[in-house]
Amino acid sequence: MKGIKKVLLGLLVILVIIQFIQPARNKSGQAMPNDISKMVAMPAKVQGILKKACYDCHSNNTQYPWYANVQPLNWFLDDHVQSGKAELNFNEFGAYTPRRQQSKLRSIENSLKDGTMPLSSYTLIHRNAILSEAEKMQIISWVQISRDSLSKKNF
C-alpha cells in the first residue's frame, strides 16, 4: 500500500513539473502576404465559417481554449496544430505551387463531403464548428469558384 502511494505521489510530481513545459503558441501578429484571401475573392460569410471551423489548426493563429494551459493536453493540441498546418495553411496558401493550390482546394471539398473535416475530436468541444449543410455548400461552391479563377490566372 505504501508503495502505491509513493508511485502516485511521483506521478503527481511529474504532472506538476510538466505544467512548466509549454510548447510555443501558434500565434502570429505578422502581415500575411501569402494569405488565401490575396489569391482569390473571399466573401465574409466564407471567411467566418473557415475561421470558426478551420483556422485553429490550419492557420498561423490558433484561438486557444482554457485547457490549453493544462499539460499534457497542450502537447496533444500542439501536435494537432502542427500537423494541421503542415497539411494546409490558409495563411500560406499563396506560397504553394499552382498545382498544389488546386489539389488543396479539391481536398477541402472532398473532406467536407466525406465528413472527415472538421475532425470529430475537435467538434466534440467546438460545437459551433459542426457545419450545417448550407454552410458546407457555401464552402464547396466557393472552392469551385476559386479553383476556376486560379486556373485562369495560371494558364
Add this chain to the structure above:
Amino acid sequence: MKTLIYSLAFSLLFLAACSNGNKETQTTATPDSTATKDVVAETSEKGASTAALLSSYIKLKNALTADNDKDAAAAGNEMVAGFASFDKKSLTPEQDKAYTDIYDDGKEHAEHIGANVGNIAHQREHFDMLSKDMYDLVKLLGTNQSLYVDHCPMYNKNKGAIWLSEVKDIKNPYLGKAMPTCGTVQEELK
C-alpha cells in the same frame, strides 16, 4: 482522490502512447532513398529520369486494381522516395520550374497514399490527382517505355479520371474488382 490520480496517470500514459505512434508512422514513410538514386544516376538517356518514378507508379496502379490497400501504400512510399531522389541536374530552367510544381503536388499525394492503409477510397482520391501529375511529368520529360493513358468515365461521380498503364488492356484502378474493365484508351505515350 485516488481514482482521480489513477485516471490522470492513465490519461498521461495514453497521450504518451498516442504521440509515439504518430512518430513511428512518420519515420516509416521515408524508406531508404539511396537504392533508387543509383538507378536514376546510372542511365541518362531520354526518359530515364522518369523510369524509377513510373515503375513505382505502375506498382501502385496495379495494387489499386487488385483492391490491395497495403501494396498501394508500399508503392506510395516508394514514390515518395523516388521524388526525393529525383535527379534535377539534367533539367533546363523551364523544365525545372514545371517539375517543381509537379513534384510539390505529387510527393504529397504519394505520402497520403502511403499513410492510408485501410482507406482505399482515400488512396484512390489521391491517385486521381497523382495520375494527372504523372501524365504531365511524362509529357514534360518523356518516358523510355510505352504507356497508355486510360480514362475511367465513372469515377468521382461521373466526372471521370485518367490513369497511366503499361498494358493496352483496361484494368481499372479506380473501381477495382467491382468493374475491372470499365474505361477506354485515350492516348498512347512513347
